[in-house]
Amino acid sequence: MIITIDGPAAAGKGTLASKLSKKYNLAYFDTGMVYRAVGLELMLAGISPEDVEKATDFAQKLTFQRMNELSHHSEFRSANGGKYASVVSSYPQVREALLQMQQNFAKNPVFADGSKADGAIYDGRDTGTVVCPHADVKLFITASPEVRAERRYFEFMSRGHQALYADVLEDIKARDKRDSERATAPMKPAEDAVIFDTSALTIDEVYQKAVKIIDSKQ
Ligand code: DC
DSSP: OEEEEEOSTTSSHHHHHHHHHHHHTOEEEETHHHHHHHHHHHHHTTOOTTOHHHHHHHHHHOOHHHHHHHTTSTTTTSHHHHHHHHHHTTOHHHHHHHHHHHHHHHHSOBOTTSOBOSSEEEEESSIIIIIOTTOSEEEEEEOOHHHHHHHHHHHHHHTTOOOOHHHHHHHHHHHHHHHHHOSSSOSOOOTTOEEEEOTTOOHHHHHHHHHHHHHHHO
């Protein structure tokens, strides 16, 4: 079984995907990681995220191993890391270079320890539309920018990052705009996706809703 969960930043995709991966024994791919990894390569090399050629070069060379190494860096999930990721993800050449790597994951889905999974669950912006257009279940999770900024703000705090709520909100709005207005693979629900707004729902309510949808489609 392949499940995709798309939606804007901090809508709760990651939390939901982790819970569902355990319930259905699915290997989880957080696809934002590929863009964060390319952004961080640029940052570490002191190269501007505006440098399309260098970004494409790093994207073409990216491996799972390198992505996992970079994911331990403190800037990987920082506000600045998110900005770099959002900028590089707007380049068609970068998206193209990272597509195969994302699609291959579903061909032989395995957990981090190498054991075999019963399928894959993806989260991102275009996993139901571009990465896995034939997924069995497609969800599109959203919430208001204010609710998402609050969630991201507390996430930064819990990781020990300094942030101001107003800055996080502004950043979320800028990222929404970039993610949904880019020419290649803009963030949008697949035609056959089930859309739900999590602004007024608890994590458990979102999870129960998703389980019902998945069980009804199986
Ligand atoms: O989900 P995230 O915040 O880790 O994603 C980081 C950036 O990567 C985000 O601004 C948009 C981009 N992204 C994308 O364009 N397509 C995806 N499938 C996943 C993420």
